[in-house]
Amino acid sequence: MTILNNKVAIIDLEIGNIGSIFRALKKIDCNPFLCENKNSFFTASHIILPGVGSFDYGMSKLIEKKLYEPLVESIEKNKIPFLGICLGMQLLATKGFENDNETNGLNLVPGNVDKIKIKNKLKLPHMGWNEVSQVKKSQLFENIENDKDFYFVHSYTFDPEDKSVVVSQTDYGDQFVSTIAKDNIYGVQFHPEKSLDNGISLLKNFLKC
Amino acid sequence: MLKLRIIPTLLFNNLKLVKGISFNSWRTVGSIIQSVRLYNLRKVDELILLDISATNQNNKIDLELVNEVASECFMPLTFGGGIKTIQDISNLLKAGADKICINTEATKNLDLVKEACEIFGSQCIDVSIDYKKNKNNEIEIYSNSGKIKTNLVFEDYIKKIENIGAGEIILTSIDRDGTMKGYDFETISYVSRVINLPVIASGGAGEFDDIYNLVKNSEISGLAAASIYHFTDKTPLDLKKFLISKNIPIRL
C-alpha cells in the first residue's frame, strides 16, 4: 500500500497541538483527517492518537467524545494500525497515576503509567532531545540509526508488564520505555512530528505498517 | 543522555521582527520567515517566538502568525505574549505552538498556570520571568515587557512556580538583554540549582567561553539567545560545535 492511499485518522482530544502532526503527515504526502466521531474509524487505514495533556483529562475526553469504544474496537477487532504519541501511548495502559488520581486507561497494553523518579537532581519534565536506543527490531525504526535523538516532553512514563513489547529505551535517571510495539499497536513516548528527519522517517515507517 | 538545548528567540512587535537592548531601543531586524528558515538550517533545538507588544497594547494574540511560523518551523515552537486565559492557550496549541509561555499574567495570577498545567499538562506550559537587579543587588521582577515593576519576592515566586509544576522557567536578565556581554551567571546558575524544573537562560549571550562557563557550572537545560544570532557572525550551529568540543551533550 503506498503512503498516498492512506487515510490517517487523527484523534483530537482538544488539549494538544494537533497542528504539528497534521503538518508532519502532509509533508509525507498522506491524507490525515480529524477523527470527530466513531464513524471516522470506518474509513481509516491508520489511527494516530497524539498527546499533550494529563492522563485523567485525556481519558475523560475520549469518553466524553464517545470515542473510547470505537477506538478499542478498531484496534482490537479490526486490527487497524494504531500509533500513540506521548500521552497517546500512555493511554494504552491499564492505569495512570497523575494529578494524585488513579485513572483507568484503555488497557490495550497492560502496564501502568507513573511519574519519572527524580534522581540526582534531574529536572522534570523530561524535556528536550534524548537518545532512543533500539533494543528490538521493529518496522518503525527501519532505516533509522540506533541511538538517534528524538524530542521528548513528559513527566510520566509507561511501564508495560510484558517486556517483549519494548522496542526502545531511553536514559533519564533510570532507563524508561520509549517505544512499544504489540501486533498492530505502536506507541512512542517522544514526538516524531517534532523530531525532524528521524521523526518523519518513523512516521513514514508507521504508515507502511 | 538529555541534551542541552540551543534556542533562538524571535521577538515581534506588531508588524515587524525586532531586537532591543535591555528591553529598549528596539531595532527592526529581518523578516520572520527568513529567520525561521535560517534556524531550520542551523539545527536549532527549539524556537521561542514572543509578541512583545501583545500585553501592553492589549492586542489579540496573532494566531495567524503562529500558524505561519509553525508551518515553517520543523522544531518545537514556544509562543509567548499576551496570554491571559485557558482559551488563549488552547487556541495557540491548535494554531501550532508546542509550548506556550506566560509572563505578565503569571505575575498577577499563578492560578492560571496551575489550571493550564492540569488541563494541558505541565510540559507545554512555561513561565517566563524578566528581572533586573537593583542597587542592593536584589532581584526585582518586572512585567509588561519590562515596563512595570512587580512586588513579587523572587525566591518565593520561583518556589511557587516549582510547586505548581510548570514545564520550565525561562529566566531573562533585562539588564543584560541585547548587550551580548554574557548571561547573568550568578542568578541563573543559582536558580538552576535550587529549582527542580528545567531552567532556560536568557539575556546577554555573548562570548562562547562565557557560555561554556555557565553551562559547566550550573544545571541549566537550555540557552536562549537573539542578538548574538542577529548581529554577529556567530550562529547556533557554531555554538553547538563549540560546546560539543567541550564535551557538553548537544544534539547535532
Next chain:
Amino acid sequence: MKNTNYIKYCSNCIIPETRPNTEIDSSGLCTGCKYYTYRSKIDWTQRHDELIKIIDVYKSKFKNNYDCIVPSSGGKDSTYQVLKVLELGLKPLVVTIMPDMLTPIGRRNIDNIKNFGVDCIEFSTNKILRKKINKFTLETVGDLTWAEEVSVSCETVRIANKMKIPLVVWGENSENENGGPEKNSDFFDNIVQAHNHEWFEEFGGTNGLRSSDLLSIWSDDGITEADLLPYTFPSKKELLESNVHGIFLGYYIPWDGHKNAETAKNNGLIVYDKAVEGNIVDYENLDNYQMRIHDYFKFLKYGYDRVSDWGSLGIRRGRLNRDKAIELSREVGGKYPKTYLGKNIKEILEYIDINEDEFQNICEKFTNKKIFKKNSDGTLLYDNSGDLIKINYDNPK
C-alpha cells in the same frame, strides 16, 4: 482589542518603520532624515582634510603596488568613486566582481571605467555553484542576489588581502544614506564607520545567511570551504598582516547619488532610456537583470522599495515633495516584477531553473501579511494587475 493596523512612516520622508535597522523617533523622524539634517552641521572641510591625511598615508607608499582598490560595478557611484580617487592622486586597482545576469548597458559601463586610465580586474565566481546559491538564497532568505552583494564585499577584500593593497575605497555607507541604527551612524564625530568584518556582519546584506550555512548543507555534495571563499569575509587574522582597511568615501564627502549620476553621465555612463521598471530614476541598477526581483522582495517583506528609497532621498534634498513621493510609491512602487530592463521575468527565472509558479509561491511565503490588504477570507488581496496593496501609504491623519 484592536491590533495596530497601520504602518508608521517617517513624517518627513516615506521610509516605513518596517525597514530593518530604521528607527523612527518620538518626533516622527527616521534616522535617514535626522542624519541628513545633521549633515549641514558637519564641517566638510575638516572631513576632507581627514580624507587627505588618510590618502597621504597610502599615496605612493608602494613603488610596485597600487595605492588602493576601488570596488566598481561600473554604475554611477562606482564611476564617481574612481574619478574621485584619481583626482586625489591615488593609483587604484579597479575591481569588478561580476553580477549574475550582466546587461549590455552594464557591460558598456564596466568598460567605460577603463577610459579613465586605470588597471582593472574582473572577477567572476563559479557560475554553476552561483546559480545553485541564487536559487537557494531566494528560497531560504528571500533574496535572489545575496551572492552578488556578499561577493562584492568579501571577494574585494580578499583580493586586497592577497595583493597586499591595504586601502579599499568604498562609496556610501548605506546605513547613513538610507537610515540605519542611530548608534551606528556617523552622527557622532568620534565614530568613523569602517568597512570591516563587523560592518559586513551587521549591514552587509547577508540577511543572516552565512557561507558556513551553505557549507553545512552542501558539504556532502562535495562543496568545500574553498568553493565558498568569495562569499566569506576574510577573518581578522587573515587581514592582520596585510592590514587591509576599508573606508567609506561617503563619510568624507557629502554623498549624493543623483549628483554622482550627473558626474558619471558626463564621463561616459550610459543610462536607461527611461526610468527603470519599478523605480523613478534611469541611472540605477543597470547591470543585473535580477535586481528588480531583489528589490521586490524587500517590498514583500518590509513594505519599502527603490521608490521609497529614491523618493526619500529626493525629499530630503528638496527635489521632490512628500505627497508626490507617496503618489509615486503607490503608482510605481511595489509592482510584481514582470520585466526588468525589458527582459521578461520568465527568462530571468529560467536562469536559475525556477518557473513562475514556484516563484510566486516563494513570494507568498515571504510576504509580511500584516502590511498588505487582504480579502475577507484572509488571503492576500491582489489588484487587477496582480499587485499587492499596502494597508497604508502614509500615516493616518
